Amino acid sequence: MSMEISEPEPQHPKFALPVDSEHKATEFPLFSVAAPHMRAFHLSWISFFACFVSSFAAPPLIPVIRDNLNLTATDIGNAGIASVSGAVFARIAMGSACDLFGPRLASASLILLTAPAVYFTSYISSPISFLLVRFFTGFSLSTFVSTQFWMSSMFSAPVVGAANGFAGGWGNLGGGATQLIMPLVFSLIRDMGAVKFTAWRIAFFIPALFQTLSAFAVLLFGQDTPDGNFKRLNKSGDRPKDKFSQVFYHGVTNYRAWILALTYGYCFGVELTVDNIIAEYFYDRFNLKLHTAGIIAASFGLANLISRPAGGFISDAMAKRFGMRGRLWTLWVVQTLGGVLCIILGRVGSLNASIIVMIAFSLFVQAACGLTFGVVPFISRRSLGVVSGMTGGGGNVGAVLTQLIFFKGSRYSKETGITLMGIMMLCCTLPICLIYFPQWGGMFCGPSSKENATEEDYYSSEWNSKEKEKGFHHGSLKFADNSRGERGRRVGSAATPDRTSSMHV
Amino acid sequence: MATRAFLLTSLLLSCLLQICSGAYFSSLQRTLIVTASPKAGEVLKSGEDKITVTWGLNQSYPAGTDSAYKTVKVKLCYAPISQVDRAWRKTVDHLTKDKTCQHKIVSQPYKASNNSVEWTIEKDVPTATYFIRAYAYDAEDQEVAYGQTTDAHKTTNLFGIEAITGRHASLDIAAVCFSAFSVVSLCGFFWVEKRKSRVAK
Numbered sequence: 001m002s003m004e005i006s007e008p009e010p011q012h013p014k015f016a017l018p019v020d021s022e023h024k025a026t027e028f029p030l031f032s033v034a035a036p037h038m039r040a041f042h043l044s045w046i047s048f049f050a051c052f053v054s055s056f057a058a059p060p061l062i063p064v065i066r067d068n069l070n071l072t073a074t075d076i077g078n079a080g081i082a083s084v085s086g087a088v089f090a091r092i093a094m095g096s097a098c099d100l101f102g103p104r105l106a107s108a109s110l111i112l113l114t115a116p117a118v119y120f121t122s123y124i125s126s127p128i129s130f131l132l133v134r135f136f137t138g139f140s141l142s143t144f145v146s147t148q149f150w151m152s153s154m155f156s157a158p159v160v161g162a163a164n165g166f167a168g169g170w171g172n173l174g175g176g177a178t179q180l181i182m183p184l185v186f187s188l189i190r191d192m193g194a195v196k197f198t199a200w201r202i203a204f205f206i207p208a209l210f211q212t213l214s215a216f217a218v219l220l221f222g223q224d225t226p227d228g229n230f231k232r233l234n235k236s237g238d239r240p241k242d243k244f245s246q247v248f249y250h251g252v253t254n255y256r257a258w259i260l261a262l263t264y265g266y267c268f269g270v271e272l273t274v275d276n277i278i279a280e281y282f283y284d285r286f287n288l289k290l291h292t293a294g295i296i297a298a299s300f301g302l303a304n305l306i307s308r309p310a311g312g313f314i315s316d317a318m319a320k321r322f323g324m325r326g327r328l329w330t331l332w333v334v335q336t337l338g339g340v341l342c343i344i345l346g347r348v349g350s351l352n353a354s355i356i357v358m359i360a361f362s363l364f365v366q367a368a369c370g371l372t373f374g375v376v377p378f379i380s381r382r383s384l385g386v387v388s389g390m391t392g393g394g395g396n397v398g399a400v401l402t403q404l405i406f407f408k409g410s411r412y413s414k415e416t417g418i419t420l421m422g423i424m425m426l427c428c429t430l431p432i433c434l435i436y437f438p439q440w441g442g443m444f445c446g447p448s449s450k451e452n453a454t455e456e457d458y459y460s461s462e463w464n465s466k467e468k469e470k471g472f473h474h475g476s477l478k479f480a481d482n483s484r485g486e487r488g489r490r491v492g493s494a495a496t497p498d499r500t501s502s503m504h505v
Numbered sequence: 506m507a508t509r510a511f512l513l514t515s516l517l518l519s520c521l522l523q524i525c526s527g528a529y530f531s532s533l534q535r536t537l538i539v540t541a542s543p544k545a546g547e548v549l550k551s552g553e554d555k556i557t558v559t560w561g562l563n564q565s566y567p568a569g570t571d572s573a574y575k576t577v578k579v580k581l582c583y584a585p586i587s588q589v590d591r592a593w594r595k596t597v598d599h600l601t602k603d604k605t606c607q608h609k610i611v612s613q614p615y616k617a618s619n620n621s622v623e624w625t626i627e628k629d630v631p632t633a634t635y636f637i638r639a640y641a642y643d644a645e646d647q648e649v650a651y652g653q654t655t656d657a658h659k660t661t662n663l664f665g666i667e668a669i670t671g672r673h674a675s676l677d678i679a680a681v682c683f684s685a686f687s688v689v690s691l692c693g694f695f696w697v698e699k700r701k702s703r704v705a706k
Contacts, residue, residue, distance in 0.1 A: 063593070067631035068671050072590035112691040116684030122676050196629040197671025205679070212687050219694050231702060287602075 095389020165312020176301020269398020311370020
């Protein structure tokens with residue numbers, strides 16, 4: 001661990017990690033638990049992991065649940081769509097809540113309020129109640145937004161992609177881990193003497209308890225920003241309390257947020273869809289045992305351990321050399337390759353080739369998710385939560401749409417559905433070309449040479465003159481300063497104030 | 506290259522053998538007569554009610570028909586109405602892939618007559634409409650004949666079974682308590698935070 005390099009302001013505590021002018025860490029030592037930065041990282045990925053485990057706890061136990069509740073294939077399909085549709089609006093709401101109340105309170109509240117849905121899964125006895133518990137449990141997937149917001153608040157531009165990637169990836173891991181955990185817990189309980197139709201009900205208490213305890217940990221040990229919690233900072237005047245209407249307005253009027261919402265629907269949305277259909281695909285097409293198909297399904301989700309963080313890491317690495325343009329190009333290339341692999345997956349006919357293509361596909365599609373959240377922190381500073389929420393919500397919309405169009409009923413065989421999904425990925429990734437930052441450029445255009453095309457102008461344009469008079473925009477100015485690295489290697493030639501050179505290593 | 510070709514051919518052969526080795530339902534003769542205690546339309550409770558099944562060779566067939574029969578397996582099978590929109594209960598002619606009869610009642614060595622068993626319906630049998638079928642197996646454990654309580658179209662003499670819910674009062678209470686605890690503790694946290702900020706002021 002390196003020496004503390006903090007500003008010469010005696011009232012601010014010294015940090016264990018090197019920080020920038022906003023006290024965001026400029027390094028990301030993965031296995032450290034230093035407060036507040038790394039502690040926030042571990043709290044956020046663990047609580048998000050718990051939510052993923054709960055939301056996808058039903059699929060591996062469907063063979064038992066469908067007999068207990070007398071479900072049809074249509075009931076199961078509808079519940080699967082319901083499980084990802086709740087989070088569409090919940091993610092946008094969560095984004096706003098983070099901007100206003102801070103990620104700590106927003107995420108812990110959501111996790112504790114959705115825990116009852118998981119506990120009550122043990123109570124259900126009809127297809128409708130099954131759909132409802134999956135719908136409400138799925139709301140907890142919006143903790144993704146608070147995770148990304150929290151990481152963007154704790155980590156500085158050079159490492160924010162990696163921090164977001166690891167937090168998101170290790171949380172998404174829950175979707176794969178649950179395919180292994182739930183059947184194991186179920187057999188343990190059954191071996192202890194419970195009947196099948198009771199054992200699965202008891203098994204659901206495990207993810208529910210895990211969820212509750214992780215929320216407590218977030219409340220007890222977490223803090224919103226390196227300087228403290230929102231409430232205290234609001235009171236002391238260090239952080240002006242913002243207005244929901246303004247935060248929301250500046251989020252939804254930023255066209256870049258809408259483009260990323262669409263493209264994220266075709267990397268993360270595709271990932272969610274595959275989580276729901278891949279076990280059945282392998283089971284039916286290659287006549288595997290359910291157990292074997294389940295392991296293959298789990299491996300798709302488990303690839304998140306490295307693939308999504310790799311995406312975030314690559315985003316940061318490209319930004320160092322090529323700036324924001326590098327982040328955008330890499331995102332487009334990786335997601336397009338993911339689409340190509342998806343098309344191939346639907347076309348291969350042998351088991352071994354399918355598994356290899358699926359693993360390659362999982363690496364690219366999940367890396368694209370990590371790369372997306374290397375760009376999101378820079379779209380807006382004032383409305384970071386709303387933008388994260390829109391992007392995250394867009395991911396779920398993609399999952400709902402894709403499952404409705406290609407995987408409901410028997411219109412398309414699963415393999416045709418997968419190929420068509422790949423083609424849709426290629427089309428819906430193209431809009432990334434349209435993203436343009438005046439101060440950094442876009443995929444095909446360089447930065448504007450106009451006078452007012454600077455980071456400060458871009459981020460302070462989110463505040464009106466009255467708010468600027470009161471000094472509300474100072475946080476944005478600091479961020480603008482710290483994001484100058486997004487210009488790429490040309491930073492040295494641009495005129496930068498002396499102050500910055502002492503902050504950046 | 507040669508080893509690859511060898512592996513590929515042995516894989517293909519074993520697949521073919523698998524497919525060829527299974528019997529087809531349409532090729533089986535219905536030489537057994539099977540009767541069961543549930544009346545048509547009756548609904549039984551799993552875990553409590555019993556089913557008595559009796560089976561034997563149909564004497565109208567020539568002597569020696571049953572010379573190959575070694576064992577008999579009696580199974581509980583889904584009626585067509587319980588297979589609708591449920592691909593995991595699909596009827597397939599190739600018996601190794603057939604999923605119609607998923608619950609085994611009993612397995613016994615073959616006897617031409619005087620076969621009877623009383624079976625308490627197991628607790629993991631789902632709610633559905635059923636009939637009963639008995640398969641006769643030869644020494645290689647391949648199906649060679651069958652008998653069932655319903656007709657060829659599986660429309661007559663069907664009965665229902667009602668499954669256990671699997672729910673228990675203790676589970677329900679635990680769910681309510683833990684849920685209430687989650688919500689109340691959240692409110693508690695908020696209240697403590699508010700008090701702390703009031704004191705700090």
